[in-house]
Amino acid sequence: MAPRSDSQRVTVIGAGVIGLSIAVELADAGHDVTVVADTDTMQTVSAVAAAVWFPYRSERSPMADELLRSSFARFSRLSTDPAAGVEMRAGTVVERIPSTDRSWAADVPGAVEADPRLLPAGASSGIRATLPLVVIPAYLPWLRAQALSRGVAFERRTVTRLGELVGGADTVVIAGGIRGGELLGGDADVFPVRGQVVHVANPGLTDWIIDNDDPAGVTYVFPRRDDVVIGGTSIDGSWDLRVDVDTELAILERAAALVPAIAGQPVVGRAVGLRPARPTIRLERVTQHELPVIAAYGHGGAGVTLSWGTAERVRAMLDDEG
Numbered sequence: 001m002a003p004r005s006d007s008q009r010v011t012v013i014g015a016g017v018i019g020l021s022i023a024v025e026l027a028d029a030g031h032d033v034t035v036v037a038d039t040d041t042m043q044t045v046s047a048v049a050a051a052v053w054f055p056y057r058s059e060r061s062p063m064a065d066e067l068l069r070s071s072f073a074r075f076s077r078l079s080t081d082p083a084a085g086v087e088m089r090a091g092t093v094v095e096r097i098p099s100t101d102r103s104w105a106a107d108v109p110g111a112v113e114a115d116p117r118l119l120p121a122g123a124s125s126g127i128r129a130t131l132p133l134v135v136i137p138a139y140l141p142w143l144r145a146q147a148l149s150r151g152v153a154f155e156r157r158t159v160t161r162l163g164e165l166v167g168g169a170d171t172v173v174i175a176g177g178i179r180g181g182e183l184l185g186g187d188a189d190v191f192p193v194r195g196q197v198v199h200v201a202n203p204g205l206t207d208w209i210i211d212n213d214d215p216a217g218v219t220y221v222f223p224r225r226d227d228v229v230i231g232g233t234s235i236d237g238s239w240d241l242r243v244d245v246d247t248e249l250a251i252l253e254r255a256a257a258l259v260p261a262i263a264g265q266p267v268v269g270r271a272v273g274l275r276p277a278r279p280t281i282r283l284e285r286v287t288q289h290e291l292p293v294i295a296a297y298g299h300g301g302a303g304v305t306l307s308w309g310t311a312e313r314v315r316a317m318l319d320d321e322g
């Protein structure tokens, strides 16, 4: 895009899915973007994500619904580019509690009531839907390459205080995930929700299944290309990043009960990540700092799901007030 007269120098702190999406979006809008991060993208929480478009453990509100919608539309478009690693895949969301929120399905084309005969024992209902499934090992490198091809610069370091960036940036966007509040004087509302996953070889599955209210523990099976991501756990307040062997065995057992083809498949990977949870996503201008700041963190278990909507909001904030 041609340089614009009101182009800003923007430093984005964070190279997870939120920071990278924002960087691409702002570069597309003609801004001069630098991403500063102290973790390689493939070592972030984003690299642990399963990752299907679904509003798990994140704010539900009209604003969040808008982020969901715009991200869905963007991922749908990206699914036509095989290099991006986004695939539209059919699957089932199992419901065990009659009051389960199913408002997310309102904007999903073709979402229908699941055939009760195909649901696991104990399910009260379910939804069949075709959703974006983001193959993270392909998608995150692709996203970073998209940023680089738009002229985004990358720096690998820790930002210890915002004052360091004065003179080099007109606006700072904080996309620091679980650490998002640290540079803003702390944020007591952010907390980790520990998630553990195991990857097994893909026996030829394409359909995904989510059974979040399985009484034995949250269970999901997301076939990617060569492997299948199986989860999981959802432990509020736990900072423990170690893979727990007993937890892994229990996850495999629950998943095999749900999808028998999983049984006996070789384990090819395992991971633990801390979802950056917050009662509300922090997506706003923050004043009274050394330079203009936009906060963009606290996406819980839906950072991939909400990423493009978040990036579009940040772009609008810069354009409206830049």
Ligand SMILES: Cc1cc2nc3c(=O)[nH]c(=O)nc-3n(C[C@H](O)[C@H](O)[C@H](O)COP(=O)(O)OP(=O)(O)OC[C@H]3O[C@@H](n4cnc5c(N)ncnc54)[C@H](O)[C@@H]3O)c2cc1C
Pocket (backbone or CB within 6 Å): 013, 014, 015, 016, 017, 018, 019, 036, 037, 038, 039, 040, 041, 044, 045, 046, 047, 048, 049, 050, 051, 052, 053, 054, 157, 158, 159, 160, 175, 176, 177, 178, 179, 180, 183, 194, 195, 196, 197, 231, 232, 272, 273, 274, 275, 276, 296, 297, 298, 299, 300, 301, 302, 303, 304, 305, 306
């Ligand atoms: C097991 C599991 C399964 C999940 N499944 C899904 C799913 O199916 N769908 C979905 O949408 N989401 C899913 N999620 C949630 C998703 O992974 C997160 O919401 C998302 O990754 C958050 O992205 P982020 O960019 O905000 O943070 P992160 O990926 O954590 O990135 C934070 C970045 O900020 C940088 N940083 C922070 N502070 C500083 C600083 N001071 N200086 C320099 N750099 C800094 C870090 O280095 C890093 O680059 C899952 C999460 C887990 C753990």
